[in-house]
Amino acid sequence: MARLRPKPNSTPDDIAFGVNPVAMALETGHAKALLYYREATNERVLALVERARAAGLRVEAVEARRLDELTGDGVHQGVLARVRPVEPIDLKATARAAGARSLVLLLDRVTDPQNVGAILRTAVAVGVDAVVLPLRRGALITPGVHRASAGLSFVAPVAAPQNLAQAVRVLKEANYWVVAADAGEGSQAATVFDWPGRTALVVGSEGEGVGQLLLRESDFRVALPMDPRVESLNVAVATGALAYLWRRQHPFPEQVPGG
Known part of the structure; x- marks a missing residue:
């Protein structure tokens, strides 16, 4: 059975979007996969793509509307990451x-x-x-x-x-x-x-x-x-x-x- 996509304007819990959050997710090892706008020209986004590939993560180029769907039309700057949960401290x-x-x-x-x-x-x-x-x-x-x-x-x-x-x-x-x-x-x-x-x-x-x-x-x-x-x-x-x-x-x- 195909996995259903989230409805427009609903945001999955396991994502981080925007350049700075995605960069930090990569830096801390929380990122599992990266999606980016296929026509992106932002050098910071492209650098994140290369970092994700170098780390062996799945990287997918998508249309802007897919990023809009996943972020609930949030300000994603053309990039998002699927992330692991943040574990609470004791x-x-x-x-x-x-x-x-x-x-x-x-x-x-x-x-x-x-x-x-x-x-x-x-x-x-x-x-x-x-x-x-x-x-x-x-x-x-x-x-x-x-x-x-x-x-x-x-x-x-x-x-x-x-x-x-x-x-x-x-x-x-x-x-x-x-x-x-x-x-x-x-x-x-x-x-x-x-x-x-x-x-x-x-x-x-x-x-x-x-x-x-x-x-x-x-x-x-x-x-x-x-x-x-x-x-x-x-x-x-x-x-x-x-x-x-x-x-x-x-x-x-x-x-x-x-x-």
Whole structure:
């Protein structure tokens, strides 16, 4: 029986599209096959084709409409890769092995792939030890996440426990302080907050914020000071700002004199 093609505007889970995501899939060994626009002239696309062939992967030249179908009319730049799933890391082992300066991000009900991808990209830039995406709630690694992260989703340290409450327990047992991003009563200004060396930062969706259970489990609550005309920031933007406030207080070792 012939394998059915996906309907137009539906995207299979096992692809990454666009030059940067495909390049990272090849670099990390996640790519299984490569499809590209048969009339491509983009030198970066052609270089990816050669890399895939050199790696012994199946390479197929296709019409543009086939790429449009597979990506749901996404911005594929004329290339996509069939990819292996990104394997989650062991959160407990990671937390135990982390040093005195360690940041873990926990995403509570953050489901938009653009936000998840942007947060993963920030996580790699800041050097976090884990990004916790619960299996039951939120977005796991999808083609949209690969695209939004520019392929850094293939290297970001993602953990996927059954729920965030379980993850918080694991992190507390490993001597992390849980800090929730919340602008409610009792929150401190994130810009003057004394960030713990081992911080588990919980961020929530722009609409709902961090859930009550996780707020009760948190040791501190912080908020970004803002002009009162701004009700809230996009969760990816807020997470980036908070992560860099932590990193400013706990620099990379090579940025510390004698470190």
